Amino acid sequence: MELLAQTCKVLYDKRWLDKMKEFDTLKRHPMIKFDNLYEYFNKVTNFQTNVKNKAQDLVDDDNLFQNLHINIEWLNDDIPFIKKLHMFLKNELLKMTNNTESKWCAATAIITVNSIKGALKGLNLCSRVFKNNVRDMIICVIFAIFSTSDKYQCIFDKISYMECYTCKKLVSNILHMDKLICETCIKTEY
Numbered sequence: 001m002e003l004l005a006q007t008c009k010v011l012y013d014k015r016w017l018d019k020m021k022e023f024d025t026l027k028r029h030p031m032i033k034f035d036n037l038y039e040y041f042n043k044v045t046n047f048q049t050n051v052k053n054k055a056q057d058l059v060d061d062d063n064l065f066q067n068l069h070i071n072i073e074w075l076n077d078d079i080p081f082i083k084k085l086h087m088f089l090k091n092e093l094l095k096m097t098n099n100t101e102s103k104w105c106a107a108t109a110i111i112t113v114n115s116i117k118g119a120l121k122g123l124n125l126c127s128r129v130f131k132n133n134v135r136d137m138i139i140c141v142i143f144a145i146f147s148t149s150d151k152y153q154c155i156f157d158k159i160s161y162m163e164c165y166t167c168k169k170l171v172s173n174i175l176h177m178d179k180l181i182c183e184t185c186i187k188t189e190y
């Protein structure tokens with residue numbers, strides 16, 4: 001009996017450790033290296049253009065939009081409109097991270113789609129659900145999560161790294177003076 005208990009504990013610990021490892025990979029975010037700011041902005045602009053086009057295409061499809069409209073009070077992940085948006089986002093994130101972080105991309109796509117579902121339910125509570133409203137709501141949520149930095153970095157800023165001209169470290173908090181210099185170096189030198 002005691003032996004069995006010991007074996008169970010070992011098994012339990014192994015499962016626990018495996019689970020912890022899994023969480024660890026999820027917790028870590030991708031690091032994408034860029035040589036300069038131009039390269040970074042190019043990639044972000046490309047993402048934003050794709051988001052705008054996709055949101056327009058989705059609302060332009062009458063069947064998809066009608067189905068979304070009917071189900072707006074209880075949006076679930078099997079609704080074709082939501083499904084297509086989810087697949088699109090996951091693919092765009094894979095592109096953004098050069099296909100290196102599929103777990104992170106999948107998890108981040110889910111969080112984003114959940115935010116959009118919440119925003120669309122909210123839209124229905126306070127306004128009429130028109131194609132343009134839905135399109136703009138989707139674009140606003142995605143841009144705010146990925147590409148608009150305020151006091152805290154947006155996701156793309158957080159995962160993008162460039163080499164600081166002064167300290168030569170790869171950093172995500174680069175500021176553009178005449179050269180690429182990180183926030184820390186700017187505080188100490190200027």
Ligand SMILES: [Zn+2]
Nearest residue numbers: 164167182185
């Ligand atoms: Zn530096």
